[in-house]
Amino acid sequence: MNKYKETFGVDISKDVFDVYGTLSGHNQYKNDESGFVKFLKELPDTALVVMEATGYYHYRLAQFLYKNKIVVSVVNPLSIKRFIQMKLAKVKTDKSDAKSICDYALINAVPIYNALTDVQSECLQLFRLLDVYLKHRTATKNKLHGEETLGIPSRYVYRSLKRNKKHLDKEISAIELKLLSLIKQEQQEQLTLLRTVPGIGQKTALFLIVITDGFSKFEHAAQLCSYVGITPTIRESGSSVKGRSRISKVGNRKLRNLLFLCSFNACKHNKACRELYERIVNKGKSKKVALIAVANKLIKQCFAIAKSGRAYDETYVSVLLK
Structure with missing residues (x-):
């Protein structure tokens, strides 16, 4: 039996988020601070708010609700997709997706969201940026190799690629140092222990x-x-x-x-x-x-x-x- 007074499914996008409640039905709010506050005021006591993990868009709302002592769940979007497919739904809108998320939460045990600390949040952002820079550096290396195989590469192109690679090397090193300093603030002992496992490097x-x-x-x-x-x-x-x-x-x-x-x-x-x-x-x-x-x-x-x-x-x- 659902222990919450009302369950809400949230489908969130760049500008707005659609909400479907088991008692209140459908509503739509702006995806900004004013919309968060308005949604919070309309939430009853002991409510459960369920949303998909949608990269950047869900994070601010989840953090806001958690800090205001609302029970939040962030579920895998693949689970919701499979649930919608199982229902053989013929309509797919933001409103119908919000209702599907609500329905999913009513019949499945959903994980309860725990907000990230400021250090954890910054570390995740740094890792995402690091991943982007590593991909760019690999692409630059491949382009350099391609230009070299031509035999007569353009000096301007070659020097530009060299400068880009040098800049990426510098940024990657800076991010790795920042990550290391942040982890050492809270998890120095655990980092030291994991490094004792043969095969596990510092980045992993x-x-x-x-x-x-x-x-x-x-x-x-x-x-x-x-x-x-x-x-x-x-x-x-x-x-x-x-x-x-x-x-x-x-x-x-x-x-x-x-x-x-x-x-x-x-x-x-x-x-x-x-x-x-x-x-x-x-x-x-x-x-x-x-x-x-x-x-x-x-x-x-x-x-x-x-x-x-x-x-x-x-x-x-x-x-x-x-």
Whole structure:
């Protein structure tokens, strides 16, 4: 039974957000401070407000409501999409989406939102910017290589690309230093512990701490593995459909890529990961499958160490992961 007096589904966009309440029906508000305040005044006691994770747009409203002691839930947009498809809905508008989010919350257990601290918020913004700059730098490097293969590259183009790469190198280094200083303010001990895991680099350790809120957002390592998107999915039906097992990829792509890169180093220096890799390859599985299993193992090791508060130890960590 729903313990809230009224449940609200929110479909939010750049300029407005549509709201559908179980008792009050549909309303629309401006996506700014005045709209937030107006919506807050109309909320009853013990209300639940549910919205999709829509990047930048949902964040301000979720933070505002949380700080005003309103129970908020931010759900995966893919879950809402699948729910709407299941209903075979023929109409798709902001109003109908708000109602669908409300309906979803009434029949499903939705996660309760916990606001980010100022440090966590800044770290996430820095990681997004870092990701953008890294992609730009890779594109610049590729362009430089392309110009060089011409044999007679334009001096102006070549120098411009060199200046751009130099600028990006400088910005990337500055962001990484800022991230490190912010994490050290609140999670220095945890950062030090994670760095003891063979194969886990500083960037991956920083990212793990930021997106897991110091591993407090997850109760079990399996939940974190699912969030990252490296848990296997199985496609089998009757006797005719025997699909290959694949990773779900429904999760944090950036962290998944970082952990996959870490798995190469872990296979050399992390005893448990090396043994796992060799065991899977010896069974005839592909090296990629083995590396994904190693990435999964790394997550479990990091989770165990973060929760126990003890540095990595080859003999102790195996006990933690049982």
